[in-house]
Amino acid sequence: MTRKILKGWIFDVYPVYGGMRLWFIDPSGQKHRLFDSFSPSFYVGGPSSQLKKTLSFISRLNLPLRIKPSEGIEFYSGETIPVARVTVFNPLDYAKVVKWVITLENKKENRSLTLNLYNCDLSLPQLYFFSKDLFPLAFCEIGVGDKGEIQKIELMDLPWSTDYTIPPLSVMHLKMEGESIHPDQCGPRPLEIEIEGTTHVIEGVSERETIEQFNSMLARYDPDLILSEWGDPCILPQLISSAERLGLPLNLNREPSRKVHSRKEQSYFSYGRIVHKAQARLLFGRWHIDVCNSFLVSHTELEGVFEFARLSKIPVQQMARTSTGTGITSMQMDLAFQENILIPWRKREPEGFKSASQLLLSDKGGLTYTPKLGFHEEVGELDFASMYPSIMVKYNISPETINCRCCFDNLVPEIGHHLCKKRKGLIPRFLKPLLDKRTQYKRLMKEAEDPEQKRIYDERQSALKWGLVTTFGYQGYKNARFGKIEAHEAITAYSREKLLQAKSLVEAEGFEMIHAIVDSLMIRKWGTSEAAYEALALKISATCEIPIAFEGIFNWLHFPPSKSNPGLATPGRYLGVYRSGKTKLRGIEARRSDTPVFIKRAQLEMIEILSAARNREAYQSILPQVTDCFERYRDKLRSGQVPFFDLAISKALSKAPSEYQKASLIAIVANELAARGVRLMPGQTISYVITEMKARVPADRARALGFIDGAWGYDVEKYEALLSEALEVLCPVGMSTHSVRVG
DNA sequence: ACGTGTAAACC
DNA sequence: GGTTTACA
Numbered sequence: 001m002t003r004k005i006l007k008g009w010i011f012d013v014y015p016v017y018g019g020m021r022l023w024f025i026d027p028s029g030q031k032h033r034l035f036d037s038f039s040p041s042f043y044v045g046g047p048s049s050q051l052k053k054t055l056s057f058i059s060r061l062n063l064p065l066r067i068k069p070s071e072g073i074e075f076y077s078g079e080t081i082p083v084a085r086v087t088v089f090n091p092l093d094y095a096k097v098v099k100w101v102i103t104l105e106n107k108k109e110n111r112s113l114t115l116n117l118y119n120c121d122l123s124l125p126q127l128y129f130f131s132k133d134l135f136p137l138a139f140c141e142i143g144v145g146d147k148g149e150i151q152k153i154e155l156m157d158l159p160w161s162t163d164y165t166i167p168p169l170s171v172m173h174l175k176m177e178g179e180s181i182h183p184d185q186c187g188p189r190p191l192e193i194e195i196e197g198t199t200h201v202i203e204g205v206s207e208r209e210t211i212e213q214f215n216s217m218l219a220r221y222d223p224d225l226i227l228s229e230w231g232d233p234c235i236l237p238q239l240i241s242s243a244e245r246l247g248l249p250l251n252l253n254r255e256p257s258r259k260v261h262s263r264k265e266q267s268y269f270s271y272g273r274i275v276h277k278a279q280a281r282l283l284f285g286r287w288h289i290d291v292c293n294s295f296l297v298s299h300t301e302l303e304g305v306f307e308f309a310r311l312s313k314i315p316v317q318q319m320a321r322t323s324t325g326t327g328i329t330s331m332q333m334d335l336a337f338q339e340n341i342l343i344p345w346r347k348r349e350p351e352g353f354k355s356a357s358q359l360l361l362s363d364k365g366g367l368t369y370t371p372k373l374g375f376h377e378e379v380g381e382l383d384f385a386s387m388y389p390s391i392m393v394k395y396n397i398s399p400e401t402i403n404c405r406c407c408f409d410n411l412v413p414e415i416g417h418h419l420c421k422k423r424k425g426l427i428p429r430f431l432k433p434l435l436d437k438r439t440q441y442k443r444l445m446k447e448a449e450d451p452e453q454k455r456i457y458d459e460r461q462s463a464l465k466w467g468l469v470t471t472f473g474y475q476g477y478k479n480a481r482f483g484k485i486e487a488h489e490a491i492t493a494y495s496r497e498k499l500l501q502a503k504s505l506v507e508a509e510g511f512e513m514i515h516a517i518v519d520s521l522m523i524r525k526w527g528t529s530e531a532a533y534e535a536l537a538l539k540i541s542a543t544c545e546i547p548i549a550f551e552g553i554f555n556w557l558h559f560p561p562s563k564s565n566p567g568l569a570t571p572g573r574y575l576g577v578y579r580s581g582k583t584k585l586r587g588i589e590a591r592r593s594d595t596p597v598f599i600k601r602a603q604l605e606m607i608e609i610l611s612a613a614r615n616r617e618a619y620q621s622i623l624p625q626v627t628d629c630f631e632r633y634r635d636k637l638r639s640g641q642v643p644f645f646d647l648a649i650s651k652a653l654s655k656a657p658s659e660y661q662k663a664s665l666i667a668i669v670a671n672e673l674a675a676r677g678v679r680l681m682p683g684q685t686i687s688y689v690i691t692e693m694k695a696r697v698p699a700d701r702a703r704a705l706g707f708i709d710g711a712w713g714y715d716v717e718k719y720e721a722l723l724s725e726a727l728e729v730l731c732p733v734g735m736s737t738h739s740v741r742v743g
Numbered sequence: 744a745c746g747t748g749t750a751a752a753c754c
Numbered sequence: 755g756g757t758t759t760a761c762a
Contacts, residue, residue: 275744275745277744322744323744323745324745325744325745326744329744365746365747365748366747366762368748368749368762469745470745472745472746473745473746474745474746475746476745476746476747477744477745477746479744480744480745488746517762518762562750562751563750563751563752564750564751565750570749570750570751571749571762572749572750572761572762573750573761586761586762587750587760587761587762591761592760592761593760593761594759594760651758651759651760652759652760654757654758654759660757660758661754661756661757662753662754662756662757662758663753663754664752664753664754664757664758664759665753666758666759667758
């Protein structure tokens with residue numbers, strides 16, 4: 001038996017008969033199709049008579065499996081309990097066996113006899129990576145037999161490493177020609193493929209030729225990654241169905257004889273909001289990532305997906321399409337797995353009893369103050385860094401440590417909960433290295449000289465930030481595997497205490513509060529130096545026992561009046577410029593996803609002009625320049641020459657088009673699209689241009705971006721009004737004489 | 744398979 | 755005043 005030694009990266013892993021297919025890429029970019037034997041296990045616990053019956057049933061299933069007495073740590077109690085370990089020899093049988101046990105359980109009438117299942121609802125790649133201590137994109141050395149069977153894997157990499165490398169990937173970019181509009185929501189356009197710096201447009205040819213050209217492109221370049229725009233909901237399904245119809249092969253997969261895996265689209269209701277997940281097309285031995293169908297790609301680029309895949313041990317294609325919540329849950333499950341903690345199948349712990357007075361106190365969330373209205377100079381900002389995760393680590397907040405059976409004296413402020421002092425919780429143990437890794441990336445980012453390296457570190461730290469934020473959110477989510485509402489309440493209770501402590505400290509030092517919200521303070525004492533702020537931050541950190549950082553001093557900071565209550569400012573809508581020249585924008589048009597790019601561009605340009613102002617007088621004297629800028633944009637609008645794409649407003653549907661009661665613009669356009677045969681699911685985003693806001697016939701008020709043509713014009717007056725609003729937030733009361741009113 | 748509260752814009 | 759969407 002010849003034996004080859006390979007060095008390289010784990011690229012893709014999925015179950016095949018008797019084990020896992022493992023695709024490996026070596027430093028020269030060569031791909032290796034390997035096999036690793038693997039038999040996944042799950043655990044069953046519960047009353048022994050019940051357990052015996054169930055186990056004797058599954059042993060009669062006629063599937064190769066082994067049942068062995070074993071033990072594991074129960075998550076909530078921390079006690080070691082006896083369980084039966086069921087090992088399924090063929091991974092392809094695994095889901096079947098688990099399902100049998102679950103259906104058997106559901107048939108039981110007597111609920112008190114219900115069995116507990118553990119480690120049973122993980123995906124096979126996750127189970128494989130957890131049990132073999134490997135992870136996606138891990139660099140390792142592999143001993144391979146002559147049939148591609150893996151004999152030995154030596155890991156030369158760690159998920160917690162910050163200086164890892166990514167294999168050399170050949171990337172094919174796949175999209176429809178032109179602007180990035182959902183292909184279902186516009187007319188037909190030719191396919192555009194870009195690879196190795198060349199762009200190919202497949203245009204004006206038959207379906208057959210399209211498939212043939214696409215196949216030859218795949219054969220010629222053999223890409224590792226197909227990076228598409230709308231590949232999940234449109235391009236791949238169309239290619240696949242034409243190939244099927246014409247009886248042609250379509251070699252999207254590297255694994256021969258495997259069909260492309262399809263996941264159906266779905267809309268689901270989650271806490272009063274409809275979320276839409278587009279259908280997905282996943283490949284075997286090759287990655288397909290739709291940049292329009294990935295939260296992580298759109299917020300952190302590919303580096304964030306790689307970082308998350310390595311830490312969560314979820315394969316790259318799946319990670320790109322899943323939520324950060326699923327990612328962090330997988331990281332937590334991995335930690336539990338390594339410590340022999342049994343991973344609960346479903347959350348069964350009922351919420352602890354809460355009295356009415358507790359209810360009033362505990363459900364308050366973070367503190368929010370009403371900011372001081374208007375224009376301010378010399379305001380300093382202090383932010384608690386990763387406040388919620390720091391609190392969870394510092395106070396040992398975790399579902400199994402909150403209201404433990406032992407430490408009744410270790411009370412959470414305000415609310416009646418207490419926390420364990422004896423056992424370190426899973427969540428803090430998971431968070432500590434995550435917080436540290438993000439700190440490291442932020443430091444590396446500052447030190448890096450190469451801008452490309454800087455970008456990579458920035459994307460990775462930003463991915464970890466999403467992980468940290470979600471960990472807090474998940475504590476309050478009723479179906480979270482490792483979450484508990486009481487833990488959520490404890491975190492916000494501590495956060496309020498910290499902010500109040502910080503507030504009274506700065507006020508005692510003679511600072512005036514301009515604004516404070518959750519983890520951030522904006523304060524002023526005329527003439528305070530940066531060094532004095534740094535000293536103040538140290539003092540607060542010492543008192544509060546969690547780190548607060550000095551962010552900078554604002555040359556100016558403006559809280560515009562609320563539109564519904566002009567006497568008050570709103571906490572979520574402001575803009576300012578630090579002495580460093582950096583701007584901070586919150587809640588204004590330029591930050592909103594439903595603002596047309598034309599308006600965004602105009603507002604950002606006006607803010608850019610204002611960012612030169614160092615104080616009130618300068619701001620006031622620059623305002624005429626802003627007015628000039630505004631007029632330039634206004635004239636462009638009036639000329640009628642602004643492209644529709646720049647005027648498009650994008651919004652998410654909250655219901656099916658026919659269910660809208662009011663003829664809002666989004667309802668009008670959703671119905672227009674539906675009439676054109678576009679299938680729209682709640683949660684999907686649509687884009688439209690306002691054609692005539694006051695048209696008597698609702699259908700004339702707005703048109704879908706993808707179907708609007710030169711016969712239509714846009715509503716100049718309406719867009720001018722939007723532009724004026726974008727200007728207005730920049731004009732503080734008392735300085736407004738320079739602003740131009742349009743009407 | 745992410746929370747609650749709030750603002751704002753429209754019909 | 756109700757409905758709808760978006761943001762922190």
